[in-house]
Amino acid sequence: MKINLLETHDRLLEFNRQADYISKGCQNCIENRPPEFGFHPFYIWAHKRVKELDERIADYNKDIQRSIVDISYMRKYSKLEDVPTARLIWVPRLTKPKAEENSMLFKAYPPGDNIRVIWMIPDRALWGQYDKGDVIENQTVYDSIRDFLTNKEKLEIKEDDDLSDHIVDSIYKEIANNKKYRGNFKLKPWEDSLSFLKE
Numbered sequence: 746m747k748i749n750l751l752e753t754h755d756r757l758l759e760f761n762r763q764a765d766y767i768s769k770g771c772q773n774c775i776e777n778r779p780p781e782f783g784f785h786p787f788y789i790w791a792h793k794r795v796k797e798l799d800e801r802i803a804d805y806n807k808d809i810q811r812s813i814v815d816i817s818y819m820r821k822y823s824k825l826e827d828v829p830t831a832r833l834i835w836v837p838r839l840t841k842p843k844a845e846e847n848s849m850l851f852k853a854y855p856p857g858d859n860i861r862v863i864w865m866i867p868d869r870a871l872w873g874q875y876d877k878g879d880v881i882e883n884q885t886v887y888d889s890i891r892d893f894l895t896n897k898e899k900l901e902i903k904e905d906d907d908l909s910d911h912i913v914d915s916i917y918k919e920i921a922n923n924k925k926y927r928g929n930f931k932l933k934p935w936e937d938s939l940s941f942l943k944e
Contacts, residue, residue, distance in 0.1 A: 766833075767791070767849065770789075770791055770833065770835045771789050771835075771851055771853070771860050772858065773835065774789045774835050774836075774837045774853070775789075775837075775853050775855065775858055775860075777837075778837040778853075778855075779837065779920050781916050781919045781920045781923065782837065782839065782855075782916065783855075784855045784856050785839065785855070785908055785916075786852055786853065786854050786855070786906050786907075787837055787838065787839055787852070787853055787855075788837070788838045788839070788840070788841055788842070788850060788851065788852055788853075788863075789835065789836070789837055789838075789850070789851040789852070789853055789860070790835075790836045790837075790838055790842050790848065790849075790850050791833050791834065791835050791836075791848065791849040791850075791851075792833070792834055792836075792842075792845065792847060792848040792849075793831050793832070793833055793834075793847035793848070793868070794831060794832055794833075794834055795830060795831050796828075796829065796830055796831055796832055801825065801828040801829075801830065802825065804822070804828050805822050805825050805828050808820050808821050808822050808828075837853075839907075839908055839913045839916060839917070840907070840913055841863075841901060841902075841903065841904070841907070843901060844864060844866065844892075844893055844897055844900040844901055845866070846866055846867070846868060846869055846893075847866070847867065847868050848864070848866055849862075849864065849865045849866070850862075850863040850864050850900075851863060852904075862885050863900065864889040864892070864893070864900050865883075865885050865886045865889050866886075866889050866890060866893050867886060867890075872890050875887050875890065
């Protein structure tokens with residue numbers, strides 16, 4: 746079997762870049778979690794969502810505008826087709842979501858920045874890349890895929906240190922109430938992800 750070393754090297758570099766991005770995403774969720782979470786352990790859920798055409802056009806236009814206003818800015822996109830068609834959304838949450846493709850779940854343990862990986866399930870088309878013996882073989886991803894296919898309940902089961910439903914409800918109500926009193930101040934990115942809360 747012939748191996749294309751350049752392609753293999755590129756895949757490995759991309760995998761390493763993704764690891765850095767994941768680390769930064771988790772750290773951002775820890776630093777910007779709702780203050781109402783206190784020092785309770787919480788989940789960090791990252792899931793991929795498609796960017797609609799209007800969002801991609803807006804990103805492209807912002808890139809052009811920024812290059813006009815700031816001469817030191819290097820444009821990211823030379824044409825609309827260069828704008829990514831999907832984005833990764835990072836959400837701090839007190840309860841475990843359902844396991845799904847194109848998602849990752851971590852658990853953070855404040856006040857430190859300890860993080861435990863619960864699952865990393867890539868897009869189904871990429872599953873073969875994480876098999877044993879492949880360049881970017883990853884035991885965590887491999888196990889997550891296997892559990893997703895054969896034992897999804899194991900991934901979704903409530904953990905011993907999870908808060909009771911009563912406490913979770915009271916914290917989310919407190920977040921919703923406090924959000925009302927923030928007025929017209931600019932909201933932090935994680936607050937946009939909490940729009941599912943009932944006010």
